[in-house]
Amino acid sequence: xxxxxxxxxxxxxxxxxxxxxxxxxxxxxxxxxxxxxxxxxxxxxxxxxxxxxxxxxxxxxxxxxxxxxxxxxxxxxxxxxxxxxxxxxxxxxxxxxxxxxxxxxxxxxxxxxxxxxxxxxxxxxxxxxxxxxxxxxxxxxxxxxxxxxxxxxxxxxxxxxxxxxxxxxxxxxxxxxxxxxxxxxxxxxxxxxxxxxxxxxxxxxxxxxxxxxxxxxxxx
Numbered sequence: 001x002x003x004x005x006x007x008x009x010x011x012x013x014x015x016x017x018x019x020x021x022x023x024x025x026x027x028x029x030x031x032x033x034x035x036x037x038x039x040x041x042x043x044x045x046x047x048x049x050x051x052x053x054x055x056x057x058x059x060x061x062x063x064x065x066x067x068x069x070x071x072x073x074x075x076x077x078x079x080x081x082x083x084x085x086x087x088x089x090x091x092x093x094x095x096x097x098x099x100x101x102x103x104x105x106x107x108x109x110x111x112x113x114x115x116x117x118x119x120x121x122x123x124x125x126x127x128x129x130x131x132x133x134x135x136x137x138x139x140x141x142x143x144x145x146x147x148x149x150x151x152x153x154x155x156x157x158x159x160x161x162x163x164x165x166x167x168x169x170x171x172x173x174x175x176x177x178x179x180x181x182x183x184x185x186x187x188x189x190x191x192x193x194x195x196x197x198x199x200x201x202x203x204x205x206x207x208x209x210x211x212x213x214x215x216x217x218x219x220x
Contacts, residue, residue: 047092050175050218052082057218059098060106062211063185073114078102080131084177084218089170091139091147091177096216098132100124122192129156137161149179155188173220182211 057079064072082096103118103126119126136151142165150163166179186208191197193206 047085047087048220050084050086050173050220052079052084052096052216052218054079054081057082057216058214060213062213063209064207074106075104076106077104079216082216082218084175084216086170086175091136091149091168091170091175093136093139094218095135096133098134100126100130100132123190125156132156134162153183153188156190158188160187175216175218177214177216177218179214179216180212181214182209184208185210 058076059079060074060076062072062074078099080097080099082094084094085092100119103115103124105112105114118124121128132153132155134151134153136149138150140148140150142148146165146167148163149166150161152159153162162181162183164179164181166177168175168177185191186194186196193201193204194208195201195205196208198205
């Protein structure tokens with residue numbers, strides 16, 4: 001195992017992450033075989049489709065040690081494709097795919113020992129699972145003009161349901177969505193230096209929580 005100082009916070013990803021998508025099947029608590037999302041929405045012919053702009057969209061991740069004084073890492077990961085579905089100026093669905101090979105650390109970029117370790121089986125096993133996906137299953141109103149987005153997040157072939165608040169603006173031919181979510185990485189089999197699975201880590205334990213801050217831009 002490589003030094004944690006070289007690998008720290010891998011949990012973005014995310015990838016997540018994240019963010020909006022419209023998979024039309026039932027929510028699956030776990031699925032080891034499914035690592036991609038269908039981008040065909042025949043059942044939603046009345047909806048308007050907006051294609052995600054992968055250059056303007058970004059998913060940022062943040063993770064830390066259990067003991068805050070030990071530091072942490074921030075980074076980002078890129079989307080490879082995706083669509084948002086809108087009906088009467090309201091988000092109703094969508095799907096996004098995250099390219100796990102684009103994992104990067106904010107300070108050190110994408111070509112270093114930290115990122116290489118994040119791509120190893122200790123973390124996201126990117127060679128075996130090169131993409132992560134998120135597929136929206138439902139959208140509901142929330143406080144402050146926000147919405148609650150619920151969907152299936154698939155990382156390392158494992159699918160679990162997540163819900164998070166988001167702000168969505170539909171402006172002519174552009175949709176902008178901003179949201180934040182925190183997940184427990186161990187639910188997606190990312191267990192490296194987790195206090196739940198390894199004893200006597202002391203101040204070398206890594207937090208199980210990964211935070212994602214997402215900006216998604218989609219256009220007609």
